[in-house]
Amino acid sequence: xxxxxxxxxxxxxQDSVESHLHPQGSFDLEDHAVPSGLEEIxxxxxxxxxxxxxxxxxxxxxxxxxxxxxxxxxxxxxLPVDSPYRGLSGLVPTDRVxxxxxxxxxxxxxxxxxxxxxxxxxxVLRHHGTGSEIASAGHIVIVAEKFSKATVVLAFDGTAxxxxxxxxxxxxxxxxxxxxxxxxxxxxxxxxxxxxxxGRDATLKHVAVSFGGDVVRHDAxxxxxxxxxxxxxxxxxxxxxxxxxxxxxxxxxxxxxxxSNVVYKGALQGEGSHAVWIGNVLIRKVAEGIETYEENRxxxxxxxxxxxxxxxxxxxxxxxxxxxxxxxTGRFDDNQLFYLRSRGVPEDEAxxxxxxxxxxxxxxxxxxxxxxxxxVETVEAELAKNVLKAFxxxxxxxxxx
Amino acid sequence: xxKLEIKDLKVSVETEDGPKExxxxxxxxxxxxxxxxxxxxxxxxxxxxxxxxxxxPKYTITEGSxxxxxxxxxxxxxxxxxxxxxFLAMQYPVEVPGVSVSNFLRTAKTAIDGEAPKLRTxxxxxxxxxxxxxxxxxxxxxxxxxxxxGGEKKRHEMAQLDLLDPKVAIxxxxxxxxxxxxxxxxxxxxxxxxxxxxxxxxxxTHYTRILRYVQPDVVHVFVDGxxxxxxxxxxxxxxxxxxxxxxxxxxxxA
Numbered sequence: 001x002x003x004x005x006x007x008x009x010x011x012x013x014q015d016s017v018e019s020h021l022h023p024q025g026s027f028d029l030e031d032h033a034v035p036s037g038l039e040e041i042x043x044x045x046x047x048x049x050x051x052x053x054x055x056x057x058x059x060x061x062x063x064x065x066x067x068x069x070x071x072x073x074x075x076x077x078x079l080p081v082d083s084p085y086r087g088l089s090g091l092v093p094t095d096r097v098x099x100x101x102x103x104x105x106x107x108x109x110x111x112x113x114x115x116x117x118x119x120x121x122x123x124v125l126r127h128h129g130t131g132s133e134i135a136s137a138g139h140i141v142i143v144a145e146k147f148s149k150a151t152v153v154l155a156f157d158g159t160a161x162x163x164x165x166x167x168x169x170x171x172x173x174x175x176x177x178x179x180x181x182x183x184x185x186x187x188x189x190x191x192x193x194x195x196x197x198x199g200r201d202a203t204l205k206h207v208a209v210s211f212g213g214d215v216v217r218h219d220a221x222x223x224x225x226x227x228x229x230x231x232x233x234x235x236x237x238x239x240x241x242x243x244x245x246x247x248x249x250x251x252x253x254x255x256x257x258x259x260s261n262v263v264y265k266g267a268l269q270g271e272g273s274h275a276v277w278i279g280n281v282l283i284r285k286v287a288e289g290i291e292t293y294e295e296n297r298x299x300x301x302x303x304x305x306x307x308x309x310x311x312x313x314x315x316x317x318x319x320x321x322x323x324x325x326x327x328x329t330g331r332f333d334d335n336q337l338f339y340l341r342s343r344g345v346p347e348d349e350a351x352x353x354x355x356x357x358x359x360x361x362x363x364x365x366x367x368x369x370x371x372x373x374x375x376v377e378t379v380e381a382e383l384a385k386n387v388l389k390a391f392x393x394x395x396x397x398x399x400x401x
Numbered sequence: 402x403x404k405l406e407i408k409d410l411k412v413s414v415e416t417e418d419g420p421k422e423x424x425x426x427x428x429x430x431x432x433x434x435x436x437x438x439x440x441x442x443x444x445x446x447x448x449x450x451x452x453x454x455x456x457x458p459k460y461t462i463t464e465g466s467x468x469x470x471x472x473x474x475x476x477x478x479x480x481x482x483x484x485x486x487x488f489l490a491m492q493y494p495v496e497v498p499g500v501s502v503s504n505f506l507r508t509a510k511t512a513i514d515g516e517a518p519k520l521r522t523x524x525x526x527x528x529x530x531x532x533x534x535x536x537x538x539x540x541x542x543x544x545x546x547x548x549x550x551g552g553e554k555k556r557h558e559m560a561q562l563d564l565l566d567p568k569v570a571i572x573x574x575x576x577x578x579x580x581x582x583x584x585x586x587x588x589x590x591x592x593x594x595x596x597x598x599x600x601x602x603x604x605x606t607h608y609t610r611i612l613r614y615v616q617p618d619v620v621h622v623f624v625d626g627x628x629x630x631x632x633x634x635x636x637x638x639x640x641x642x643x644x645x646x647x648x649x650x651x652x653x654x655a
Contacts, residue, residue, distance in 0.1 A: 340508075
C-alpha cells in the first residue's frame with residue numbers, strides 16, 4: 001500500500017464512528033425490524049399509539065390537503081418519485097417509520113430557493129389533515145441554492161396520521177430558516193424525519209414548534225457538507241393532558257470550523273402529558289475548531305406530567321472551540337411568584353408573566369415575524385387550559401396596558 | 402395617613418424536626434411618617450419579620466396581628482397586601498427571566514392602581530425613577546433582576562419603591578453588599594420616598610452605616626425573635642461602639 005493510500009484508508013477509518021448516536025441507515029425495509037419498544041431509539045415512544053406506522057399500516061394519498069403561500073422568488077414544484085432531488089440531503093432512513101414513508105411516497109414536493117435570491121417574507125406550506133384513519137406518507141425537499149436567503153414554514157393542522165421525510169439542503173453560503181409548526185388537533189399522529197445538509201459557510205435556522213397532536217415524534221438531524229457551516233435548532237412545545245411530544249436531535253459535526261446551537265423549551269400540563277427531548281451531538285475527529293451548545297428546559301405546570309431530557313455528547317477530538325450542554329426541568333418557582341405578587345400582581349397574572357417570560361427569549365430568537373403573534377397567542381391559549389383555570393373564580397385580573 | 406401595627410407576632414417555620422419558632426412575640430408600631438430601624442445579629446429573625454408581614458408562604462403565623470391603617474393584613478393574600486399599601490424591598494431580589502423591567506413595572510403599577518398608567522407620563526416617570534437610581538433608560542429592556550449586579554438589584558428595588566408609592570416600605574437589608582457610592586444612591590432613594598407625606602419605613606439592617614444617610618426616628622434592637630430594646634438614634638451609636646453582645650447575653654440569660 002502506498003503512503004497516500006494508507007493515509008486515506010486511515011482517514012476513512014477514523015471517520016467511521018460506531019455509536020448509538022449514529023445508527024447505520026438503510027432504504028431497505030428489510031433492514032428495519034418492527035420495533036418492540038425496548039430499542040434505545042424507541043424506548044420513550046408509546047408505540048401502541050402510533051397507529052401501526054412502525055408496523056405495516058397501509059399508506060394512501062388524499063388525507064392531507066396542502067396549500068402553498070409562495071414568497072416572491074421561491075419555486076415550488078411536484079417531483080416524480082424517481083427524481084434525483086429525492087435523497088439530495090443525504091437522508092438515509094435510520095428507523096422503520098422513515099423507511100416506510102420513503103418507500104410509500106408517490107412523489108415529493110420541491111421547495112427551491114434559486115441561487116443568490118434574497119427572499120422577503122415566508123413561504124408557507126399549510127398541511128391540513130382531514131382524517132386520521134388512513135396514514136399519509138409525505139416527502140418534502142427544500143433546497144436553498146448558493147448564497148440564497150429565505151424562510152420556509154411547514155405548518156400542520158387538522159387531524160391526520162402522518163409519517164414524512166423532510167430534506168433540507170443548503171448550498172454554499174445559503175441562509176435558510178425552516179419552521180415546522182405542529183398545530184395539530186388532539187388526535188393527530190405525526191412522525192417526522194427531518195435531515196439537513198449544510199454547505200460551506202451556510203447558515204440554517206431550524207425551528208420546531210409542537211403544540212397539538214396525540215403523538216408527535218420528530219427526528220431532526222444535521223450534517224455538514226463543508227467547513228464553516230452553522231446550524232441553530234430551536235424548539236418550543238406545550239404538552240397537554242395525555243399528549244406525547246418527542247423531539248430527537250442529532251448534530252453530526254463532520255466538518256471543521258462548524259457550529260451548532262440547540263435550544264428547546266417546553267411546558268407540560270395535565271395528567272399523562274409527556275415530553276421527550278434527546279439532544280445528540282457527535283464531534284468527529286476531523287471536526288477541529290467546532291463549537292456546539294445544546295440546552296433543554298422544561299417548565300412543569302401541574303402534577304402528573306413527565307419530562308425526559310437526555311443530552312448526549314460524543315467527542316472524538318479535543319481540538320475544539322467549545323462544547324457544552326444544559327438540561328433543566330422545574331416547577332413554577334415559588335419565589336418568582338412571591339416576588340411578583342409582593343408587587344401587587346395577582347397570582348394568575350404572575351403565573352402568566354412567568355410562563356410568557358419562559359418562552360419570550362426563545363420566540364425572539366425564532367424571529368419569524370409571521371409566527372410571532374401566533375406563538376404568543378398559543379402560549380396564552382395553552383395557559384387558559386390549566387394554569388389559569390384554577391383562578392377563574394378569583395378576582396378578575398387587572399387589564400394589561 | 403399610614404400606620405403599621407405589629408402586635409405580639411409569633412411565627413414559625415417547618416423544619417425536619419417539626420415547626421421551629423422564629424419570632425417569639427414581636428410588638429412594634431410605626432406611626433404616620435415615621436422611620437424605624439431594626440438592627441440585630443444574624444439569625445435574630447429580622448428577615449423573617451419582613452417576609453411574614455409581606456405574606457411569604459414559608460412562614461406560619463401562630464399568634465398575633467398585623468394592622469395597616471386598622472386593616473387586618475394577615476387576612477390578605479400576598480398581592481392584596483401590596484395593593485393595600487405594603488412594599489417589601491428584598492435582600493435577594495428574584496430573577497424573572499424573559500420579563501422585562503418595563504413590562505414588570507407597568508404590570509405592577511396597573512395592579513396596584515387598579516388601572517393602567519397613562520402611557521405618556523408613565524414612560525417619563527419610569528425614566529425619572531431609573532435616573533434617580535443612576536440606571537440607564539435601556540435598563541428597562543432587561544429581564545427582571547437577570548444578570549443584574551448586586552447594586553443594580555438594590556437600585557431596581559428602590560426605583561420600584563419610588564414608582565409603586567406604597568404607604569409603608571419594609572426594606573430588608575437593602576444596604577447589604579453595597580459599596581459606599583451605591584449605598585448613598587440607595588439612601589437617597591429611601592429619603593426621596595420618605596419626603597412624601599405620611600410614608601412609613603421599616604429599615605432592617607445589620608450595620609449602622611446606612612443610618613448616617615437615613616436618620617431613623619426609632620431604633621429597635623432585635624435579638625432572638627423579639628425586640629430587646631427600643632430607643633432613639635443614640636441606640637444605634639451604642640451598637641456601633643459596643644456591638645450586640647450586651648443584648649445577646651441578656652437574651653440568653655432571660
